[in-house]
Amino acid sequence: MKLKQFFEKHRGALLWTLFFTTVVVVFLLGLLAASINERRAEIATLFNNKKVEIKGIEARNEIWGENYPREFETWKKTEETGFKSKHNGNIEQDVLEMRPDMVVLWAGYAFSMDYSAPRGHYHAIEDVRRTLRTGSPMTDTEGPQPATCWSCKSPDVPRMMAEIGIAGFYSKKWGAMGPEIVNTIGCADCHNPENMNVNISRPALIEAFLRIGKDVEKATIQDLRTLACAQCHVEYYFKGDEKYLTFPWDKGMTVETIEQYYDSIGFSDWTHKLSRAPMLKAQHPDYELFLLGPHAQRGLSCADCHMPYKTDGAIKYSDHHLVSPLMNIDRTCLTCHRDTPEKLTGYVTDYQDKVLEIRDRVEKELVKAHIGAKYAWDNGANEKQMEPVLKLLRAAQWRWDFAVASHGASFHAPVETQRIMAHSLDKSYQAQLEVQKVLASLGVKGEVPTPDISTKAKAQEYIGLDMKTLREKKEEFKSVMVPKWIEKAKAGKKLI
Numbered sequence: 388m389k390l391k392q393f394f395e396k397h398r399g400a401l402l403w404t405l406f407f408t409t410v411v412v413v414f415l416l417g418l419l420a421a422s423i424n425e426r427r428a429e430i431a432t433l434f435n436n437k438k439v440e441i442k443g444i445e446a447r448n449e450i451w452g453e454n455y456p457r458e459f460e461t462w463k464k465t466e467e468t469g470f471k472s473k474h475n476g477n478i479e480q481d482v483l484e485m486r487p488d489m490v491v492l493w494a495g496y497a498f499s500m501d502y503s504a505p506r507g508h509y510h511a512i513e514d515v516r517r518t519l520r521t522g523s524p525m526t527d528t529e530g531p532q533p534a535t536c537w538s539c540k541s542p543d544v545p546r547m548m549a550e551i552g553i554a555g556f557y558s559k560k561w562g563a564m565g566p567e568i569v570n571t572i573g574c575a576d577c578h579n580p581e582n583m584n585v586n587i588s589r590p591a592l593i594e595a596f597l598r599i600g601k602d603v604e605k606a607t608i609q610d611l612r613t614l615a616c617a618q619c620h621v622e623y624y625f626k627g628d629e630k631y632l633t634f635p636w637d638k639g640m641t642v643e644t645i646e647q648y649y650d651s652i653g654f655s656d657w658t659h660k661l662s663r664a665p666m667l668k669a670q671h672p673d674y675e676l677f678l679l680g681p682h683a684q685r686g687l688s689c690a691d692c693h694m695p696y697k698t699d700g701a702i703k704y705s706d707h708h709l710v711s712p713l714m715n716i717d718r719t720c721l722t723c724h725r726d727t728p729e730k731l732t733g734y735v736t737d738y739q740d741k742v743l744e745i746r747d748r749v750e751k752e753l754v755k756a757h758i759g760a761k762y763a764w765d766n767g768a769n770e771k772q773m774e775p776v777l778k779l780l781r782a783a784q785w786r787w788d789f790a791v792a793s794h795g796a797s798f799h800a801p802v803e804t805q806r807i808m809a810h811s812l813d814k815s816y817q818a819q820l821e822v823q824k825v826l827a828s829l830g831v832k833g834e835v836p837t838p839d840i841s842t843k844a845k846a847q848e849y850i851g852l853d854m855k856t857l858r859e860k861k862e863e864f865k866s867v868m869v870p871k872w873i874e875k876a877k878a879g880k881k882l883i
């Protein structure tokens with residue numbers, strides 16, 4: 388009643404407030420558009436004053452640096468590893484050490500060996516070489532991974548694709564491309580040197596868009612400021628024996644429609660070692676989830692927060708130091724929001740804390756479900772009995788991974804991320820109930836035994852990994868193969 392009276396009394400004022408707020412929002416978005424157009428003129432000047440002529444796919448970032456020193460110097464800062472926000476930042480963090488349950492969730496899959504939080508683009512090559520996930524291939528034909536694993540690490544990837552064909556590239560082994568893929572994520576991944584426009588260099592994005600009737604060529608500048616990132620920060624899988632990099636968007640970009648796509652082609656990334664469920668591994672669906680959040684729906688692009696403008700005298704340019712926007716609140720959030728930096732950081736960490744609260748619950752329950760399923764198998768369960776358990780486990784873990792693997796999602800799309808987590812928790816419990824039914828029908832009484840998985844090492848031992856051998860082989864690979872690759876690349880002038 389009070390509220391109603393208040394509203395009636397202040398109706399006029401409230402409507403005016405609404406009106407002015409709308410005007411301000413429209414004005415701000417207008418400013419954004421105007422400033423982007425003004426930027427085109429500046430870019431043209433810059434382009435006309437370039438020092439070296441860059442032709443074709445130039446993967447060596449240093450060459451571009453001669454023409455565009457500001458962008459190059461800020462790009463180089465992605466090497467820094469000193470920033471830590473409450474839940475992210477650019478420092479290295481061993482996630483399995485922090486959350487050993489994840490070792491069990493990924494049992495039988497390479498992620499159970501090694502998984503660290505992402506760092507800056509500068510480290511992409513170094514990190515993919517040294518992770519245990521890529522194994523220790525000492526020849527061009529040894530596995531375990533295909534060359535597809537290089538796809539989101541380097542501008543040498545489009546360079547090689549132009550040389551040996553797209554399918555030709557994917558169907559090679561990862562080790563075979565070692566001496567070629569040597570420059571980290573850089574200019575040619577996102578730019579056409581002929582005009583410095585933002586350019587989509589990765590066929591997987593172009594192909595996925597074509598299949599759903601969209602044309603990357605028709606994207607606006609504002610779209611490209613997001614699509615440049617959507618070349619890599621997306622969900623993907625390796626299709627068929629060719630290991631052809633494919634984005635699973637044919638039925639839509641949500642967690643459910645992507646799952647439908649995978650189900651319809653009978654795809655699984657691996658079979659879980661304990662529960663034997665046919666699992667899906669979510670990669671990093673940053674783009675797909677971002678689209679469902681409030682900022683994307685108001686027309687913002689990734690670059691608006693992750694590549695804010697910087698000034699150098701009269702020159703305004705895009706900061707190429709891609710990092711957490713919380714590192715530069717004055718140039719990111721504060722360009723649009725009138726709030727204190729503390730409050731703005733608080734909005735972000737609040738959303739994150741709430742999602743992570745549920746995430747921690749989900750991980751515990753998922754682990755119980757996998758271990759319960761193993762116990763049922765150990766007690767003589769058959770495929771038919773286990774079918775509902777395995778189906779639920781696949782669906783529950785897919786949802787958990789989708790929401791967690793996108794490190795920014797809890798801020799980019801808080802409501803959607805919570806929704807996905809809630810379904811994951813629900814399905815994890817359902818899976819446990821189904822396990823109980825199977826155990827009851829087998830006449831197994833008592834609790835499912837709980838192993839000690841309180842540290843990364845203990846969890847890895849429990850799932851049967853021989854970490855010592857894996858590490859020794861990796862050390863040999865790093866001391867023998869990597870220097871050879873680098874030497875060969877330098878001799879061929881592929882690396883400066």
Ligand code: HEC
Pocket residue numbers: 423426430433448451452455458459462572573574575576577578583585608611612615616690694703704705706707
């Ligand atoms: C991950 C993608 C990405 C990478 C890598 C990248 N850029 Fe950019 N670059 C962008 C985006 C997005 C813009 C903003 C374009 C716009 O708003 O029109 C931009 C803008 C520019 C501009 C126009 C002027 C400005 O600063 O806004 C130049 C010049 C430029 N980049 C140079 C480089 C150079 C040199 C490198 C390598 C050292 C590089 N870029 C690497 C995405 C990238």
Ligand code: HEC
Pocket residue numbers: 476477478504505506507508510511512514515538539540541572576577612615616617618619620689690693694709710711
């Ligand atoms: C060619 C593939 C590729 C493109 C294009 C790309 N990224 Fe990345 N990005 C990566 C990889 C790989 C990592 C992880 C690197 C590592 O940990 O070694 C990463 C890491 C990041 C991080 C984490 C940095 C940190 O400090 O922890 C942010 C933020 C990020 N990218 C934002 C973006 C944005 C925004 C765009 C578009 C403007 C973009 N990326 C374009 C591949 C890409």
Ligand code: HEC
Pocket residue numbers: 472473474475476477504505613616617620673674677682687688689690691692693710711712713735794795796798799
């Ligand atoms: C409205 C601002 C905003 C926009 C737009 C935005 N992000 Fe973010 N992003 C954030 C914030 C805030 C975080 C959380 C940073 C933290 O916790 O330190 C984040 C986190 C991330 C991270 C994890 C960083 C880390 O340190 O591990 C990645 C990767 C990322 N964003 C990529 C993207 C991509 C790709 C897009 C576009 C599809 C995008 N972001 C659009 C604000 C934004």
Ligand code: HEC
Pocket residue numbers: 412419681682685687691692712713719720721722723724731732734735
């Ligand atoms: C380019 C402008 C722009 C930037 C940069 C920006 N925002 Fe926003 N933000 C918006 C707009 C527009 C809305 C929607 C406002 C509305 O409809 O009332 C919004 C909405 C929000 C909301 C409310 C979300 C909801 O659930 O509706 C929060 C919280 C927020 N922003 C925080 C941030 C933070 C934190 C950053 C920096 C990491 C940031 N924003 C960067 C423009 C921006």
